[in-house]
Amino acid sequence: MPTNNKMMKSIFDWFRRRFKKWYQPDPMMQKMLQSLAMTEEHEISCDDVFAVLDQFVEAVLRGENVLLFMPLVRQHLDMCPDCREEYESLLRMLQPAFT
């Protein structure tokens, strides 16, 4: 019955508000789960990425499909904020219009 459903919903909502703090992951856990979802069995290191970053950026600027032939670099850039910044900085140096 619609009235019952409504009542159930309001009871459920009350519980949800009441227990919200252990019912929702804290921001840290949220971030952890996001990084776990992106974790691969084999990942390359920051040094590996740095060794090919120049080659990678030139390929990006030529419009090549880097996901296809350098997927490990792309994955590392998604995971590592420092390497991602260096990639972006290099891209900006080579292509001043890039902002």
Added chain:
Amino acid sequence: MRDNDTWLRDLRASGEQRDAALADLHALLLRALPQGVSKWLSPENPQFESFIEDTAQETLLRVLDGLDSFEGRSQFTTWAYKIAARVALNELRRRRWRDVSLDRLEEEEANDSAPRQFASSDPSPESVIERGDILQRVQQILAEELTERQRAAMHAIHMQDVPMEEVARRMGTNRNALYKLLHDARLRLKHRLAREGLSPKELLEMFAQE
């Protein structure tokens, strides 16, 4: 404009030939670097110009040091800019974070506590909200699988936006080793979750539901 072989030949030469190549590379760096770092250091900053000059100088030293490692898989200048990007950003990271206390990271390795062991607590079947139970299980798994230092490093990186480079420095290691350490930790967590029938993607979707 030099090609790769000419850059290498001139920079390995001596006297005027080398000086001219260095001066050209210096000029190129002074032109490219401002655009490369302006996102992280405002050109309005009074230290901007000296920062660019210092970075260019340091880059030239590293380029000369590393000539043998250039494999010709890109333009020589792209390779030099790559070095400049790392020199610049590492220095900016150091400046930005040098006075910030990150105590949990700097505790002695010997004090690094083993993963916390929790008494087994089975999710109570009569629990009103299943999500709460799952959340508790995930929290328990995180506590059991990560050492205090790994937790502190992940917290600094994910929640305080501390650069990997700085976290590594405070932990007495380097960025490459830290990345490997965190990858191992992430894999261990992921495998443990899988053994318990949990997948990070499904958990995220579940928690995202209203």
